[in-house]
Amino acid sequence: MTGLAFVAIAILAAAAVTLGVFLWYACSVPSSQVFGPALVRGATDRPRVTLTFDDGPASPFTEQILDILRDRRVPATFFVCGQNVERHPEVVRRIAAEGHTLGNHTYSHPFPYFLPRRRLAEEIDRTQQAIERVTGKRPAVFRPPYGARWIGLYPVVRERGLKVVQWSDTGYDWKSDARATVRAALEHLGPGSVILLHDGQEGTQGFLKWAWREVFHLGDRAASDSLRPDRSHVVEALPRIIDQARGAGFEFVSLQEFIST
Numbered sequence: 001m002t003g004l005a006f007v008a009i010a011i012l013a014a015a016a017v018t019l020g021v022f023l024w025y026a027c028s029v030p031s032s033q034v035f036g037p038a039l040v041r042g043a044t045d046r047p048r049v050t051l052t053f054d055d056g057p058a059s060p061f062t063e064q065i066l067d068i069l070r071d072r073r074v075p076a077t078f079f080v081c082g083q084n085v086e087r088h089p090e091v092v093r094r095i096a097a098e099g100h101t102l103g104n105h106t107y108s109h110p111f112p113y114f115l116p117r118r119r120l121a122e123e124i125d126r127t128q129q130a131i132e133r134v135t136g137k138r139p140a141v142f143r144p145p146y147g148a149r150w151i152g153l154y155p156v157v158r159e160r161g162l163k164v165v166q167w168s169d170t171g172y173d174w175k176s177d178a179r180a181t182v183r184a185a186l187e188h189l190g191p192g193s194v195i196l197l198h199d200g201q202e203g204t205q206g207f208l209k210w211a212w213r214e215v216f217h218l219g220d221r222a223a224s225d226s227l228r229p230d231r232s233h234v235v236e237a238l239p240r241i242i243d244q245a246r247g248a249g250f251e252f253v254s255l256q257e258f259i260s261t
């Protein structure tokens with residue numbers, strides 16, 4: 001190989017790696033704004049924070065979370081999956097009746113990478129319809145599964161008037177016990193924090209499990225697993241997160257407060 005060919009290959013390889021890293025950042029980092037705007041944090045002028053729960057509803061955990069929120073008078077947002085809305089319409093009705101916000105988190109929680117735009121639109125529309133059937137209202141906010149944005153996402157959400165909401169803080173509850181969830185959720189809490197927790201299961205599989213399921217078509221087994229999530233440690237962590245955050249001077253507000261200001 002001549003020196004020139006070697007240099008050319010090295011430059012091409014470096015360009016490919018740079019493009020890969022950039023794409024990974026654009027699609028996967030929750031705070032990335034490369035493909036379009038996403039709310040990551042609310043206004044930082046006051047010590048206000050908001051709670052969001054993904055992947056539900058899942059009985060009995062969502063109801064237990066709703067009990068805690070009601071007792072402590074905390075508003076929250078539930079980014080629900082359409083298929084779970086159809087499984088637990090009464091829980092969705094209760095979320096709305098108790099003044100919480102409902103958000104769209106797709107119908108079946110697919111991994112968004114390489115998903116055709118039409119399929120993504122179907123996932124979002126089916127969920128909008130499922131929620132509207134139960135509550136009479138269509139959500140105005142959307143959170144992509146795994147927080148991952150793919151190229152076709154923004155035209156789809158823009159057409160539907162949906163605002164993309166990510167998060168700034170999380171309890172990493174999909175891989176933590178209650179104690180670690182409390183610690184992680186509070187560790188970097190600051191004015192405007194949007195806290196991510198899960199009341200359902202779908203978002204907890206991780207990329208490898210997802211890839212395995214997609215490649216070997218183990219969809220049915222994965223779907224039945226998702227019917228039996230265990231979010232009891234989130235239920236255990238939640239009162240401590242709320243009480244400790246309040247003890248540190250934070251006020252829990254509705255996501256709406258972060259969107260309209």
Ligand SMILES: [Zn+2]
Nearest residue numbers: 054055146203
């Ligand atoms: Zn999720």
